[in-house]
Amino acid sequence: MAPPPTIAQQLAAKQREISVAEFFERNRQILGFDNPQRSLLTTVKEATDNGLDACEEAGILPEILVEISKEGEDRVHVSVEDNGPGILRKEIPNVFARLLYGSRFHSNRQARGQQGIGISAAVLYANLTTARPAKITSKVEEEEAAHVLDLFIDTQKNQPRVASEDVVLWDRPHGTKIELVLKARYVRGRQSPYEYLRGTAIVNPHARIVLVEPDGTRVTFERATEECPPIAKETLPHPYGLELGELGYHLKGTKRPTCVEFLTKDLQGVSPRAAKEVLVAANLKASTPPGSVQGEAQERLLTALRGVPLVAPSADGLSPIGAMLIKRGLRNVLGEVRPDFFAPPVSRPAKVRGGFPFMVEVGLVYGGALPADQPIQILRFANRVPLLFQQGACAITNAISNMDWRRYGLDQKSGSGLPSGPALLLVHVASTKIPFTSEAKEAIAEDPEIDRELTLALQGAARHLRTHLSRRTRRDLASEKFAIILKILPKLAEKTSHLVGKPIPDLIPVITRIMDVVNVETSVTSAAEGVRVPVEITNYTPRARVLELFVELPAELLAHATLEPAPDGTEAALGRAWWTLPKLAPSGRTHVELRFPPRTDAEANDFDWYVAGIDEAHLLGADPLPGDWEVRLPRTIVEAAEAAAEEARAPGAGEEEVDYDAAESSASAAEDD
Amino acid sequence: MPRSRARAPPKTTDEDEPRVRADALQPTLALAEAIYDQLDAGEIPRMRLPLRTKQNLSFQARDGVWKLGRQLGTRSARKLDGALMLLRTFYLVDFINEMARDKKTSTLRELYYISEAWEEAKFHSEDESNLLIEDLEVLCTRLREDFRLHPEENGASVIGDLTIRERNRKGIVKTINCRDDVGDGGYSLPFNVEKEKIEFVSTKAKFVIAIECGGMVDRLAENGFDEEHEAILLHLKGQPARSTRRFLRRVTEELKLPVVVFTDGDPWSFRIYASVAYGAIKTAHLSSYLATPSAEFLGVTASDIENYNLPSDHLSEQDIRALQAELTDPRFGTPDWRAEIELMLKNGKKAEQQSLAKYGLNYVTEHYLPEKLTEMGIL
Known part of the structure; x- marks a missing residue:
């Protein structure tokens, strides 16, 4: 007779496998299907991310077509098509109709999706809410025709069920299309498919994304570059980031015959010498087969691995956007906003937290039609995926809020919190493992190392903004002075001469006293013959000036430039050139010109102009030469610079007087007749 | 007060x-x-x-x-x-x-x-x-x-027993009594009120009451206040024009009549009084010509609002800023004015002069003004 069932056996009898439908119901929120509006966004997002990942892996420039149409009162038909490599017939059911199935879960590199839940969850949601199958069309290049499958998920077994199947001709070399009918609602605006695709287009300027909205509106985000981003390499797991279970999984699955080989070849950052040290510390033999390391020995091994200095994880698994493409992406998508200023994007070097590399990139845009009296706009991205929810809980937002933006020219109450102003910040965190606040992957969790990098990157972008704003202030001041000398002064001279009945005096001495600057005016003009960058240097000071002009531009641009007159020195590798200018009398002027071949991608922001021989206060349109140039200046320039510095220090240079027209007049405007 | x-x-x-x-x-x-x-x-x-x-x-x-x-x-x-x-x-x-x-x-x-x-x-x-x-x-x-x-003709209007001689546009000299020879609108001051334009002939009035709002001037005239108390009513029309201030100056100087200023009880009215009595900031270069330092402020004062329990409004942010600005205005630097301004800030209330109508149309002429004027030693 069998013994009576133990407690454990009784409990086991009650346990059963929960169905994926139950799993889904319990996790709707973290899976992103908690309401009809969000369900549609999640569906679009998962399908688009899959398409982009597939294209990237195959080195194809992505074309994504998202079509959304209404089907009845609360139902929406969604179709997302990509031009990726296509999926083999036998893989289609598992990829789309089986939860937790994916090729990337165990790979150690940056990717959009990671767990293999996303798209199957969308299929499941569609099955559950409308009882309609997912229709998948996919064609690989090697085959003549496309497979079309109607799929359901068997919610009891978590297995795909193919409802019907066909082979059709498809006028594309390769690609995949998924069509779903689901209970959903389409809206535009915040947290909408539109916003998501726009964000995606910004950080994926190599993709062409088309959205057809239910009312027939067709929105196209054109690609801004023909270059695919470099494919993030698959890297080996680094011991610093390994959990015990994962170590066990790798020990069991490896084909390496010995522990020392496992350590040095299946893991990252373990040198033979470090491996030896680790094995000694773990009390294991070098020749032990990895599969036999079990239980407590695994724990000893992990502790030993963490106690030995190892080579830091490699950043090869990362796929940053890169400064150039951040700029292109922002420019491409924000064109209609016409910002005044695109700050040079900041791309921080990769750093490591735990066993995982990460890096932070920041782009900043200022001015134009961006609203000036509202909090700045923040575009958050994690591994090139826009984060649309939980802004307030995100480490990115916190890093922004904890900075004092008033120092950089934005409004901010009491120096913390979201700043206001006509600015937009793009922040991208890339990592092989991003710490999200929850499985919904909507916000990045606080982490001291990530926070440090975020702050440094934001400060870098903010410094560019400050420079831009101070240059703008000086430009405004200059245009005010030009208005005085060009329009007002001649009339004042004419009026007073007329009243006193005397000839109009020579105004140059007064003009140079009012301006009291050397003005460097540059522009960039593009024509069929080529791109011209004329520079005009005018001495609006009351003294003769001896000056040296410097330009710094991307080295590859300088390589194709013709300089007129020939520079007195260049440093091609650094993209630098300089001229000793002819002596300029008061109101004297001279010219320099840079010419480039037609269609050169050059803009005013690419050129930094510096002048030596005069102090900053008397310089407009250029900055004083930075100290780190280490250029040997001609004697005349050195002397001129010293004289100018002396002049600036001289007493009476900034004679303080109360400005009558700026003084606060009567206590109230309502006073007096 | x-x-x-x-x-x-x-x-x-x-x-x-x-x-x-x-x-x-x-x-x-x-x-x-x-x-x-x-x-x-x-x-x-x-x-x-x-x-x-x-x-x-x-x-x-x-x-x-x-x-x-x-x-x-x-x-x-x-x-x-x-x-x-x-x-x-x-x-x-x-x-x-x-x-x-x-x-x-x-x-x-x-x-x-x-x-x-x-x-x-x-x-x-x-x-x-x-x-x-x-x-x-x-x-x-x-x-x-x-x-x-x-300026355009925007001078004050005057009602009361004051006889003047005005040389009009055509150069004809007219003798006008500001009570008997004018309509309900009173005598309207021209922009030039200098001697070559206007001469004072005679008056039986004992004092001048300069009033901020037209409605209050009408109330006093309708109630016969000018005749009963031998007063000249002068409508300031808000911030008084130069000619109005110059006229008041001449009245006090040449006719030796005391002037009292009767306005709303709010920070802007304090400024009306200041520009009449002490000189306005914008025309401070002309103060010795335009200001009437003997002019006294009658009300409505911050304490009047309490004492007479007048219907009032809350001070707006602008009002509060105006009062605070007055605390740094040297013209309001006397202890009396500081106390008045601080009291208004503390109570947070302002009132119009016409709010006295709460107690009936005759209240202002039968109670409020006689009480205040007696207190000031004018009646």
């Missing part, structure tokens, strides 16, 4: 008092000469002017008024605003000289429109042109009338 500075009306001295003079053009040309010489010498053109700010008010014990102090500001072509004002100054000087040649005069508003032809120097508001004219008054120690510029 606060009492204003009670002082004997001072005599104005001749050298202080700008009078309409024929030689107004010469100083304007001297200004042009100065700027021309600076330009010719290669200097940045500039002018120095006394600052017309509350910080630059200084009390003249001799006259009992607040006048411009010694702080100077510079209007320089180094700055766009300064350069524009300098250019405007000479468009204006040119215009004044032209008018003198053509024997024309212009209203302030007309001048504003004349400047349409001055291109970048044109005025953007009438405030701007009025300020520049005042600058020119200060620089040349002349009155705007000397420059052939005058």
